Amino acid sequence: MLEPLAVAVYSCRRAEVGPGTPVLVLGAGPIGLVAILTARAMGAGPICVTDINESRLQFAKELGAHYTVNVLGHSAKEAADEILSVMPDPPAALLECSGADSSYQIAILVGAPRSILVTVGRGKPEVTLPINLVTVKEMDIRGIFRYANCYPVALSLVACGRVDVRPLITHRFMLRQVEDAFHAAKEGVAIKVMIRVQQENFSKAAQDQAAPALV
Structure with missing residues (x-):
């Protein structure tokens, strides 16, 4: 469990997650779920999670997500509108953990000005993005590949009880x-x-x- 947790630690660091950061996690698979745990341990909040599987979203709530949005059958615009309707503020940190084309688009639509989108999931080699919106919002898009120098931090989070995997x-x-x-x-x-x-x-x-x- 420390290996995926180290990925989440690195992802949250790349997204500059800190106390009070509104976070959107796109995808409630194993990496998305440990991203919730890590963001909480870093003091982030509120945390919203999207997925197309309702049972995964319920599990995300049990882990500490404040809001969940089922995007099954929704257009990117519809999903973005629903996310913004439940979150008090637009997310400043966006962790894309599914690799789905629509998730990248949703993240850009809902991200706050100067927010950071971290591409964690592995999807198609090419996707279509509303790049003009990235420019207008002055958003950062950052990639990660596994993790770097985060294994000791992941181990410490588990050892001290701040994260329970x-x-x-x-x-x-x-x-x-x-x-x-x-x-x-x-x-x-x-x-x-x-x-x-x-x-x-x-x-x-x-x-x-x-x-x-x-x-």
């Missing part, structure tokens, strides 16, 4: 259920899947064979 592990399987685990991950019913390996279940011969690899 345990709720994101929604499904647990034994090693013999590995096929079920991958199906749960593929079908989107899980946030994070944990596969538990119990060495005591191995035969003595298997333990002896595995021993050199464990050293």
Whole structure:
């Protein structure tokens, strides 16, 4: 869990998230969800989250999102209008975590003047953006690729209790259920899947064979 959390730490740093920063997280997948936790730990608020999956949005609320907007079937303009109707102020930090074309467009439509849009998700290599609006608002668009020098911070956030990543592990399987685990991950019913390996279940011969690899 520290690896995706480090991505969120780097993303929030790139977006200059701080105390009282209004934040919009676009996409409530695993990265979007840890972005909520990280933004909260940095004192941001309010935090709004968008997605097309209502159960993911409900989960985001349980993690501390103040507002959620289901953008399924909405145009970018319709989604932007709904976001601005629920947030007290336009977001100053925008974390695009889905990679969807419409999410980039929504972010630019709702971003406050001189807001920062960080492209975290991986989508199409080319997208169409309302670039004139970026110019008028003097917005910054910043990219990230994984993270840089953020792993110690992520570890500290968990160690001191400011971030609890345990709720994101929604499904647990034994090693013999590995096929079920991958199906749960593929079908989107899980946030994070944990596969538990119990060495005591191995035969003595298997333990002896595995021993050199464990050293």
